[in-house]
Amino acid sequence: RKEVEQDPGPFNVPEGATVAFNCTYSNSASQSFFWYRQDCRKEPKLLMSVYSSGNEDGRFTAQLNRASQYISLLIRDSKLSDSATYLCVVTTSGTYKYIFGTGTRLKVLA
């Protein structure tokens, strides 16, 4: 089993749709969780850190479920510019190992 798993997609959704991605992790000692966005041939950029209480930034909501060991990302009112690969990243305090999921490709269609 991979340490961090994501559905690679692609998710093709119309503009304005709501789309959700999940990411599961296997190490119960994991402490920090992130969603990164990566555009084609560009570097990953932090979209959101994921906190235990859940957090929201505009159209984006991230949640953490420690009991079931997954994090989620919800995108509301999808825009064409949201088309990208979304990478789930998990790490543990005291290590330098940031474990990347395979990424989920999103394509928002006009």
Place this chain on the structure above:
Amino acid sequence: DTEVTQTPKHLVMGMTNKKSLKCEQHMGHRAMYWYKQKAKKPPELMFVYSYEKLSINESVPSRFSPECPNSSLLNLHLHALQPEDSALYLCASSQDSAAAGELFFGEGSRLTVL
């Protein structure tokens, strides 16, 4: 604008060449990383420097040689590479391991080995 600067952005080299990739950050971060990313794959960790000391080498072939001259600079020396080493090489930094904070990535150096 990224706060991690990588040069060059593009590099083409032959299998007998020696070249270097450079990375610089001025955020006071004490951990710096080299990742390799192939198309449609996630970044793959190569090396980690913590407080200017090599902390992790993920069994990377010796044709890749990292160097951390000071806390702001990270180099990756390349020698006798193979065509399969063609990839995007990403430098990243973070505060330190205790914080487990976000990784800040540079724009990457796209390497083509002929």
